[in-house]
Amino acid sequence: MCARDHVGATVKTQPFLRSFVTPAALCALAFLIAMAAVLQYSLRAYIPGSLDPGGLTLANFTALLKPLYAQVFLNTVWICFLTASYTLIVGYPLAYALVHVRNRFAKSAILITVVTPLFLGEVVRTYSWIIVLGNNGFINSILLQLGIIETPFQFMFTRFGVVVALVHVTMPVMVIMLAAALSHIDRDYLEAAESLGAGRIRAFATVTLPLSMPGIIAGVTTSFAWTFSAFATPQLIGGGQVNMISNLVYQLGFASFNFPFAASLCVAGLALTLAVLSLLRLATRPLEKMGPH
Amino acid sequence: MKRLLIALFALAFGFPAQAQDKLVVSIWGGSWRDLVAETAAKKFTKETGVPVEFITGGTIDRLNKAKLSKGNPESDITFTTSHVGWLYANDGLFEKLDLAKIPNAKNLADEARISPFHLGGWAYVYTIGYRADLIKDIKFESWADLWRPELKGKLAAPDFDPSHIIAVAAILSGGDIAHWEKGQAKLKALKPNFKAFYTNDANSQQLLATGETPVQIVLSMNAYYMIGQGVPITVAIPKEGAVLGVDTVAIMTGTKKAELAYKFIDALYDPEIQAQIAKLKKGSPAVLNAKLDPEIAKLPGVFTSAAQWKKQINIDPKLRAEKTAEWRKWFAENIMN
Numbered sequence: 276m277c278a279r280d281h282v283g284a285t286v287k288t289q290p291f292l293r294s295f296v297t298p299a300a301l302c303a304l305a306f307l308i309a310m311a312a313v314l315q316y317s318l319r320a321y322i323p324g325s326l327d328p329g330g331l332t333l334a335n336f337t338a339l340l341k342p343l344y345a346q347v348f349l350n351t352v353w354i355c356f357l358t359a360s361y362t363l364i365v366g367y368p369l370a371y372a373l374v375h376v377r378n379r380f381a382k383s384a385i386l387i388t389v390v391t392p393l394f395l396g397e398v399v400r401t402y403s404w405i406i407v408l409g410n411n412g413f414i415n416s417i418l419l420q421l422g423i424i425e426t427p428f429q430f431m432f433t434r435f436g437v438v439v440a441l442v443h444v445t446m447p448v449m450v451i452m453l454a455a456a457l458s459h460i461d462r463d464y465l466e467a468a469e470s471l472g473a474g475r476i477r478a479f480a481t482v483t484l485p486l487s488m489p490g491i492i493a494g495v496t497t498s499f500a501w502t503f504s505a506f507a508t509p510q511l512i513g514g515g516q517v518n519m520i521s522n523l524v525y526q527l528g529f530a531s532f533n534f535p536f537a538a539s540l541c542v543a544g545l546a547l548t549l550a551v552l553s554l555l556r557l558a559t560r561p562l563e564k565m566g567p568h
Numbered sequence: 569m570k571r572l573l574i575a576l577f578a579l580a581f582g583f584p585a586q587a588q589d590k591l592v593v594s595i596w597g598g599s600w601r602d603l604v605a606e607t608a609a610k611k612f613t614k615e616t617g618v619p620v621e622f623i624t625g626g627t628i629d630r631l632n633k634a635k636l637s638k639g640n641p642e643s644d645i646t647f648t649t650s651h652v653g654w655l656y657a658n659d660g661l662f663e664k665l666d667l668a669k670i671p672n673a674k675n676l677a678d679e680a681r682i683s684p685f686h687l688g689g690w691a692y693v694y695t696i697g698y699r700a701d702l703i704k705d706i707k708f709e710s711w712a713d714l715w716r717p718e719l720k721g722k723l724a725a726p727d728f729d730p731s732h733i734i735a736v737a738a739i740l741s742g743g744d745i746a747h748w749e750k751g752q753a754k755l756k757a758l759k760p761n762f763k764a765f766y767t768n769d770a771n772s773q774q775l776l777a778t779g780e781t782p783v784q785i786v787l788s789m790n791a792y793y794m795i796g797q798g799v800p801i802t803v804a805i806p807k808e809g810a811v812l813g814v815d816t817v818a819i820m821t822g823t824k825k826a827e828l829a830y831k832f833i834d835a836l837y838d839p840e841i842q843a844q845i846a847k848l849k850k851g852s853p854a855v856l857n858a859k860l861d862p863e864i865a866k867l868p869g870v871f872t873s874a875a876q877w878k879k880q881i882n883i884d885p886k887l888r889a890e891k892t893a894e895w896r897k898w899f900a901e902n903i904m905n
Contacts, residue, residue, distance in 0.1 A: 321893060323889075323890040323891065323893060323894070324654065324655065324658055324886070324889045324890035325655070325658055325659065326631070326635050326655055326658070326659045327659065341901065343900075343901050343905050346905065347905065402774075405774060409778050409780055410778065410779065410780055411778050411779060411780075412778075431764070431780060432763060432764050510727075510767050511767065511771060514724075514763070514764030514765060514766070514775075515727045515762075515764055515765030515766075515767075515904050516763075516764060516765075516904075518904070518905060523900070526727060526728075526896065526900050526904070527893075527896060527897055527900055529628050530628070530727070530728040530729070530896060531892050531893035531895075531896035531897065532628070532631075532652075532655060532889075532892060532893060533893040533896075533897075536893070536897075
């Protein structure tokens with residue numbers, strides 16, 4: 276049966292499929308048209324003082340060859356890597372507790388703590404972190420009052436501050452994905468390992484951790500991709516000193532009305548995202564085999 | 569009965585009023601919208617019986633929307649910054665104004681007559697605002713004081729527009745904004761003093777209020793708002809002058825309510841309305857015949873005479889519209905990153 280016949284047969288047996296797929300196909304088409312518009316803008320010349328772009332040019336892309344842009348692109352990848360790693364380190368114990376804690380109240384408390392950030396906008400969350408990380412903020416005030424430090428730690432306008440706030444942004448997604456993976460692990464495997472003499476740590480390292488690998492990979496990949504497009508957090512916590520690709524798009528494109536250059540930055544950023552995610556997929560392929568079959 | 573049913577239906581589903589029943593004004597949100605709603609819009613509605621509806625958004629969002637609805641504008645009137653107004657005008661989005669239909673415009677300051685398409689609604693300055701409780705030994709009598717080594721890591725400036733400090737550096741280097749390259753070395757020397765770049769008024773307020781950046785190149789109206797909130801900020805006007813900013817008003821090309829739009833702009837230039845704007849937001853009147861409360865009139869950045877307007881550093885808005893991308897790129901490449 277050729278592919279066309281197969282699709283036809285599927286639609287016949289599932290008549291609702293066409294009405295379900297049509298909106299998604301229309302959305303995909305609209306997305307493609309928008310992407311095509313961005314691409315054509317990136318290949319047009321900027322005319323100072325005008326909203327209309329000029330003729331075709333590659334100047335917007337050649338301008339990206341300056342070291343500054345390479346530095347911001349690398350900085351973006353590094354921040355994404357750090358954010359995904361720290362989110363995993365903090366999120367895994369939370370997800371584990373969420374799945375294994377038996378007390379209903381404790382389970383609800385963990386769930387609410389983890390999920391609440393999803394209900395706040397990124398800007399609100401970021402402003403909260405400004406209050407926590409500032410020179411007169413919560414952390415520095417406590418450390419100063421306890422006499423542990425004499426001058427405030429500089430958290431704001433640093434990469435560390437940006438990563439801390441981004442970890443908070445990506446945490447709910449990571450925990451939800453990890454919890455889904457952990458809850459699907461058959462407890463019989465753990466009991467079998469323990470009955471064969473494995474201690475709790477060994478059982479975790481040889482059974483739970485490998486079987487939760489699909490969740491880890493999904494969580495890390497999603498955190499990584501999500502952080503790539505972060506704007507408000509690096510904009511406000513970074514204060515112009517820690518810039519990611521989206522901040523550059525805003526600074527050099529939109530705030531300057533140079534929309535062709537903004538478009539070229541978007542295209543380059545998208546290409547970088549796809550390249551890094553492909554590499555990530557290649558790197559994690561051997562780990563996927565550790566998951567349940 | 570049929571009419572009653574239609575009326576009830578419209579009431580229940582909140583159908584918008586007919587287009588000719590209102591004047592639509594595009595402006596920034598928050599306190600800017602409130603400022604116009606409480607002053608010019610109120611007077612306009614009182615005189616004409618026509619309500620004013622506001623559509624709000626950021627400078628660039630509204631510019632893009634206007635571009636996309638060219639010829640069939642969403643708003644009849646648009647407020648925007650003077651140099652951004654040139655982008656609208658260059659694209660044919662603003663109608664050429666007939667000043668004979670705006671009698672009150674005869675009192676406008678020269679610097680507020682931006683173009684045949686857009687006129688200043690009020691003015692302000694970008695100048696030095698600082699926390700005198702945290703910066704004790706500097707009075708900021710000159711812009712050159714910003715370069716003092718003791719201000720290392722203490723200064724903030726807007727990240728959306730470096731034109732103010734670029735103009736200042738050019739002047740301090742013996743040039744002017746048209747020959748801004750003369751100030752490049754001077755600007756690079758200021759880099760160690762920058763601690764952060766703020767992204768909007770709220771961000772500027774937060775950085776000054778917490779003392780995170782005790783010195784800022786700040787919008788005067790924003791500084792006065794913070795002072796009103798109890799933040800101990802001193803607004804300094806350097807001897808070289810502060811950098812003038814003008815927010816403008818224009819009529820959109822293609823509006824079907826041009827006559828009403830002219831009446832609205834004339835209401836905006838009423839001396840009493842201009843005095844109210846100065847009182848409410850500490851912005852400078854755009855006209856020279858507004859009678860201000862002496863306490864307001866003495867504030868830095870509020871001008872009551874033509875001479876005061878001329879003392880400020882005035883970056884030609886048309887040049888600024890053309891050069892913003894070049895300045896912004898140089899600033900991002902050499903100072904911010």
